[in-house]
Amino acid sequence: MILGAGTAGTMMANHLARKIDHKNWNITIIDEHKTHYYQPGFLFIPFGTYSEKDVIKKKADFIPKKVEYISEKIEKIEPQANTIKLENGNSIEYNILIVATGCKIVPDEIDGLTDVSIWHKDAFDFYTFEGAMALQKKFENFKGGKLVIHIAEMPIKCPVAPLEFAFLADSFFTKKGIRNDIELIYATPLSGAFTKQNCSTVLGHLLSEKNIKLIPDFNIESVDSNSKKMISFDGKEIDFDCLATIPTNMGDELIENSDMGDELNFIPTDKHTLQSKDHDNIFVIGDATDLPSSKAGSVAHFQAEILTHNVMNFIKNKPLKPDFDGHANCFIESGFGKAFLIDFNYDVEPVEGKFPFPIIGPMSLLKESRLNHFGKMAFKHIYWNVLLRGLPMPGIPTQMKTWGKKL
Numbered sequence: 001m002i003l004g005a006g007t008a009g010t011m012m013a014n015h016l017a018r019k020i021d022h023k024n025w026n027i028t029i030i031d032e033h034k035t036h037y038y039q040p041g042f043l044f045i046p047f048g049t050y051s052e053k054d055v056i057k058k059k060a061d062f063i064p065k066k067v068e069y070i071s072e073k074i075e076k077i078e079p080q081a082n083t084i085k086l087e088n089g090n091s092i093e094y095n096i097l098i099v100a101t102g103c104k105i106v107p108d109e110i111d112g113l114t115d116v117s118i119w120h121k122d123a124f125d126f127y128t129f130e131g132a133m134a135l136q137k138k139f140e141n142f143k144g145g146k147l148v149i150h151i152a153e154m155p156i157k158c159p160v161a162p163l164e165f166a167f168l169a170d171s172f173f174t175k176k177g178i179r180n181d182i183e184l185i186y187a188t189p190l191s192g193a194f195t196k197q198n199c200s201t202v203l204g205h206l207l208s209e210k211n212i213k214l215i216p217d218f219n220i221e222s223v224d225s226n227s228k229k230m231i232s233f234d235g236k237e238i239d240f241d242c243l244a245t246i247p248t249n250m251g252d253e254l255i256e257n258s259d260m261g262d263e264l265n266f267i268p269t270d271k272h273t274l275q276s277k278d279h280d281n282i283f284v285i286g287d288a289t290d291l292p293s294s295k296a297g298s299v300a301h302f303q304a305e306i307l308t309h310n311v312m313n314f315i316k317n318k319p320l321k322p323d324f325d326g327h328a329n330c331f332i333e334s335g336f337g338k339a340f341l342i343d344f345n346y347d348v349e350p351v352e353g354k355f356p357f358p359i360i361g362p363m364s365l366l367k368e369s370r371l372n373h374f375g376k377m378a379f380k381h382i383y384w385n386v387l388l389r390g391l392p393m394p395g396i397p398t399q400m401k402t403w404g405k406k407l
């Protein structure tokens with residue numbers, strides 16, 4: 001049984017449907033929403049590059065025919081009874097459970113942020129379709145003032161997305177001819193631009209080159225909706241005319257109901273096998289884990305390949321393979337039709353080199369290029385047609401390769 005038909009759950013359904021013995025096993029996947037969102041596309045909506053048609057498709061179109069698909073909200077997992085409970089009151093038993101319920105923003109965690117006078121009027125998220133669309137409307141008429149890009153706390157999914165948003169905003173308002181009328185501020189709880197040191201140095205320089213002011217170590221306590229100010233726990237204040245914030249990211253409340261998660265509802269997971277730390281017949285994948293890897297679709301893709309082997313091994317009573325190395329690769333849009341590409345894992349920081357093939361590339365790592373930007377834009381087609389369907393991606397290794405990289 002797979003809980004969640006987002007990026008990771010859909011990939012698992014496709015992989016397992018090809019591998020499993022359908023005479024002895026049934027695969028069921030459950031999700032409360034009928035719509036599949038291409039979340040990386042939300043980044044481009046505020047700037048008018050993408051619209052609804054780029055980011056929305058029907059979930060059912062990606063679930064293989066041999067998999068039973070239930071469209072219901074899951075209320076609770078009862079691991080002792082190997083049962084899940086649905087909101088409609090039904091209970092379903094499982095032999096093996098894969099939790100792929102992801103994570104979502106919880107703006108109510110910040111006092112004052114969702115006050116009706118400012119939420120989706122002057123303070124926005126772009127991590128939901130609704131938030132990104134509201135911000136697109138705001139930017140259409142935004143003539144000038146202080147635009148603050150803000151992260152509430154880590155971890156967040158796609159940790160590079162707020163930086164990309166800042167670079168794209170610089171590019172967007174420059175092209176509109178009003179960049180000089182807009183003060184861009186990047187406020188983060190981190191002590192630099194990014195979580196990884198090498199990257200933080202490169203991207204920190206880029207922020208200052210583009211005249212985007214970095215405010216590090218800003219730990220938000222509340223928002224004053226009357227004076228449009230963010231206030232930190234140590235009394236610092238940042239005022240804004242328009243706020244693009246990434247509120248606290250948390251796993252679904254079903255994890256809390258099931259008493260299976262940490263304080264942010266992330267599930268303790270073995271960092272190499274993806275087995276739950278508490279229950280042998282439960283596996284966790286994607287943003288729902290508590291792993292120190294990035295919460296990203298690329299990571300879910302690598303995890304899905306490894307988890308498919310491990311679920312098959314578990315069925316055959318064979319030992320699990322500790323093969324997940326935290327591998328992630330992410331494009332970072334830097335504006336004006338260019339992007340960076342980073343490749344890293346649990347142990348190796350993003351480094352310079354070529355990707356996917358050593359020496360010949362053709363893409364450059366930790367360097368800005370037009371080709372990287374085309375790679376990012378092509379990712380949408382790869383996502384819908386290859387990645388979600390669990391099809392092989394030639395040349396993209398599941399584990400990070402260090403050959404040809406400047407370690």
Ligand SMILES: Cc1cc2nc3c(=O)[nH]c(=O)nc-3n(C[C@H](O)[C@H](O)[C@H](O)COP(=O)(O)OP(=O)(O)OC[C@H]3O[C@@H](n4cnc5c(N)ncnc54)[C@H](O)[C@@H]3O)c2cc1C
Pocket residue numbers: 003004005006007008009030031032033038039040041042043072073074075100101102103126127128157158161252254285286287288295296297298299300330331
């Ligand atoms: C703005 C933005 C930009 C991004 N950019 C990139 C990028 O460039 N590259 C990249 O690799 N990644 C990117 N990501 C991250 C990527 O989208 C996620 O990491 C990925 O979707 C995680 O997959 P998942 O399956 O774990 O979670 P999701 O895809 O979020 O799926 C979780 C599913 O579980 C379902 N669910 C949850 N709780 C319940 C319940 N109680 N009952 C029933 N169903 C439930 C949800 O409806 C959902 O369908 C970006 C994300 C955002 C928001």
